[in-house]
Amino acid sequence: MIPKTIESLLPRVNKPARYIGGEVNAVRKDKEYLEVRVALAFPDIYEVGMSHLGLKVLYRVINDLPYAVAERTFATWVDMAALMKENEVLLYSLETFSPLAEFDVLGFTLQYELSYTNILWMLDLAGIPMLAADRQGQYPLVIVGGPCAYNAEPLADFVDLVVLGEGEEVIIDILEVLRQGKALGRTKPDTLKALSRIKGVYVPSFYEPIYNVDESFQGLKAKAAWLPTTIEKRVVAALGPENIPTSPVLPFIDIVHDRVLLEIFRGCARGCRFCQAGMTYRPVREFNSAVLVDAAQQAIRHTGYEEISLASLSSMDHSNIGELVKDLVDKFSCHGVNISLPSLRVDSFSVSLAADVAKVRKSGITLAPEAGSQRLRDVINKQVTAPALLKALSGAKSLGFRSVKLYFMLGLPTETYADLDEMLALISRAAAILPLTVSVSSFVPKPFTPFQWERQFSMQDIEERQNYLRERLRKDRRVKFVYHDATTSFLEAIFSRGDRRLGQVLLEAYRRGCRFDAWSEHFRFDLWMEAFAEVGLDAASYANRERLLSETLPWEHLSPGVRKEYLWQERLRAQDAALTGDCASGICEDCGVCSAFDICTITERGRRE
């Protein structure tokens, strides 16, 4: 039952079902029998958070433990948040309407740099002090994980723990320690000490940043000798049925991805040099097709969904993708369930497979050549050629697709206007085949990629390049041109490679009213710039400055297993526009992951040591 205090607000807000819980497959446990309670927090609205696979996986793993529970909470939209403040209603979990302060753990996922202010906001709405130093034992431990955890320094002042890598094993280790700690009545510092011994766990407050006299970052100093100097990620060695959420919570309202998300493998060995996920989720580990078909069947039975989407970094690269798709189609098409392939490779095989599964409506198809010229595609190691793209498009046309969306990135390292001209030429040839939507984002250098040292071009430069393309595409009726705002990419670049001092900027921006930064109607770049000025940090030097090999980077105490030497070597190859092969093809480039973790690539056809 929804508490009266909350229910009285619902008639006054947009989409009240975001705030009521009670969905099919939501887990409610009697808190009297629980030793540890976890609130899984997603720092964006319900429709976005409920679409996230990681949340579904952790929800299952934690709720499978007899002594623990995981409940969910999301960022409330501004209308509801204002009413909650006004009526002194604290942010609560959807399962039991418990205030978040009641939980032992509050776990945020870091999917995107522009969701950071929402973390502060959610803490604030929950009545929990934002700064970790202000939270003593009575408050939940604030844990963060996810892709942006590979540089969580900008959040270091606010969080108690950072978890690196895949969450399903490390979360159990953490909950076991907390469970013992509660029985022993451990203090917060002792709990953190015990937790810091778990592999994959980083306690920011146990480390201190050191800056040079010129205020550049020198390094991070451990406050005690027993602390690890490098914190390595966690990785699940082999994936099995227990890693698949087969009873996901079924939302009442339409969410972003309202379907079964079936993860078919983790990792990606293609080695695109801009891609953080491609470096940090290594090595490739595939789920077995038989396991996947069985899990899909359970998920459909438990939800009634009409669509299964094959999720991964590059779904066409599953070694048995053709047969897997065929098996799924055979099994489900008579039950009115569609199969969808969200990440297509730029080749004819992918397109024809997509056409096979698109039994219903072949409306559109999305392909990502990423860069316009062959030279630049070689720089980023995106192994796509123009003839292959055009052939794929012709194939798509003959198979009945009616439009195509092409993704490009602007401002990649070494990009010149000659590359943009080649992009325009490619777009023109593609548009002759099918109507296009061309979506252009801006390059954001990410930690633990070969491009982690690169600068982002200035906002003015990016805008000039955007205008250059827009002017030349405006008259082409076959092409719809969309591009990302340069200011948001600038802020992403700042935070993706930021140091601990950015915490002050974050707090200052939050106090000035920044939240939902990923939503253009709420993004206030002016307030962000005021925050930088107030704190006295130079925003542009974070985004637009090239890092030197001799510098210590603010994330160097963390490790996804890929060696720094490998990343640097890849950067040098990028400058020569030299290609590096996919390790699935059999040639090991010694990125370091397999030896660091004593693991190996696992495909359905076998292990590759």
Next chain:
Amino acid sequence: MRLWLKFSRADELGYISHLDTHRAYYRLFRRAELPLALSQGFNPHPILSLAAPMPLGYRSEADYVDLTLSSALSLAELATRLATTTGHEQFRFLGGVVVGAKAKPLAAEVAWTEYEISLPQGGAVEEALRQFAALENVPFRKETKKSVKQVDAKPLVRKAEFIGQKLRAVLSSSEPIVLRPDEYLALLSSLVQEKWKNDHVVRKELYLRDKDLVTPLERWLEGGENLNEGHSS
């Protein structure tokens, strides 16, 4: 095989929209593995419709679904399947009837809705009801998205009584003129120059376009297989 099915919705599910409710029933039936008939055509969809939309926030003890199955299924078997499906506590099956294949869509047949409106603080409700009954006609400004017009509210109310702080009324819920509970309350309270604060509104029953107040299940009670309230669990 075509069916009209009656459900009661859990209270909090008043906060999901008509479209979302439609989808929730569809997925409930899929989980129950009912043999759903699909429409022919490019984008097949289930042949399923809800009798009447409801404003957000209202509760419903009378959701009606007009459903077509691809193969015969006894109502007893249907009830058993629904009762063992996750989510059945939220959409509780109350009863159903088999209707003729040529029956009009249920949504087109519903004309009246019975509401129960809680008025915990009371007011001169009985006096207002007396005045309403005594008037020859009750002028009322009906505002819709498109227009404002002056109408007579008198023929839009079939039955009304106030018992135990709860106002029960059967109001017109079909075109050309729909009278919503909030409009009805505002009208009544203005007759006695009061302002009332209502609590929950519960949709208790739907009635068809017949001379007497006949529920969808009652219409098809005679003849054919049926399963009614009390036999479902």
